[in-house]
Amino acid sequence: MIDWHFNPDFRGREAERLFGTLPATFAVRGEPIAKAPLSTVERVAADGTRYYVKRYVGSGKNAFRRWFGLRGLIAPQRVVKEWENLLLFRQWGIPTATLVGWGLERAHGSFVRGALVTEEIAGTKDMGTMANDDDPRLRDRRWMAEVMRQVARYARRLHDQGFAHNDLKWRNLLVDDRATPTVYLIDCPSGGFWRGLLLRYRIVKDLACLDKVGKYRLSRTQRLRFYLDYAGHARLSAADKRRLRKILKFFAGRE
Template identity: 55%
Template sequence: MKTWVLNPAFADGEAGQLFADLPSVFALQGESITTDDISEVHRFCMDGRCYYIKRYVEAGKNLRRFIGRPRIRAEWENLLKFQRWGIPTVPVVAYGMERSGLGFGRGALITLGIDDTDDLAHLAKHKGLRLRDRSWLDAVIAQVARGTRIMHEHGFAHNDLKWRNILVDRAASPQVYFIDCPAGRKWPGPLLHYRIVKDLACLDKLGKYHLRRVDRLRFYLAYTQRQRLTAADKKRIRAVLAFFEGRE
């Protein structure tokens, strides 16, 4: 069984030909960005646009090789969820996979690169001046809080909500994009609480080193859409702060 979907907006011209099907996508050779035992990412540029091509030859690592959603399928489904929910993300150009017998054969996801963006981890590592710009930071905090809240309101947890997985452009009025979410999924109520704490703790893992306490509080209040903390909020914040204790 083979599935391949090409976004109609990219069906014409050279992109439509090069991304027409899975064999064509696996034949492309672009600039290698990352590679490991199960996947590789290439950047392929043409006609003034750059595309990111993720190709998987295994469903995942460990048990995910044999059971559950293949990692590549989870990633494209989650990005499409973000689009439906109004969470800014990278445009999805094409995606699909094929089976080998009853198991996973190979799969790919193509996204359109967004010009002039940096991930938040990069800005933190290089001590970007924008992190000290109050108006810029307030806008970014508000957008990250909104996107995180929408996920959680849908019973969904990102499960790897780190600064490296959040892009922000270089415009005077910044736009935030949520990316790379192969581990995200919906969780039933009792399990969702733990995953929400983990998402918030992942954000605060770098936040505690690069943001003022008042900024971290402003994020949490924007996330909850409240003016002040409740007793339940204080309990959850303690859980967030303790989440990575002894593991860093």
């Protein structure tokens, strides 16, 4: 059984021929971008723009990791979480990539293959690459203040919903090239909802992931400003200080 969705905003365009069905999406070929044991990413040019095609196949090459064949029956598929989370971001007013096509195929209830297609966000660069390339914009305090304000706002919006990104790293933040930049959250296959102690742990992890690069690219003042923007406080409370200690220790000995 195939369950495939196509964004009606792209009807009548070349994208419909390329990505209008799951078989068509698996047949199209583009520029290889990334490859992993369970997925591939290719970039395809059409309609005067570019699209990213992420395909998932099988349940893993290792029998133990496949849970002896049960994973395809009972586990949430990463491809499903990925498109569900992008849709949630839009619902919460967080800029992200536009979904063009998404869905999966099952046989006898077990996962066979799945894919999602997103439209390229033109003129953007991920912040991880910017850090590696020593992009001069990172030294522009006004530009960085606007970017980090947005990151703080989006992180708080996720967490207020009881949701944690679980991989909130600079490489998953796109920034466009406008004078007043816009930040986009992308690539969230492992994000989800949590409660209580588990949510608090995941919140610390999200903020620690951001600080892994932030501690090298931001001043102490900028890092403090980011946290205060996130917390919505004018100054640190005792609870803020406890959380900050956890954030700073989170990856200790693991880098």
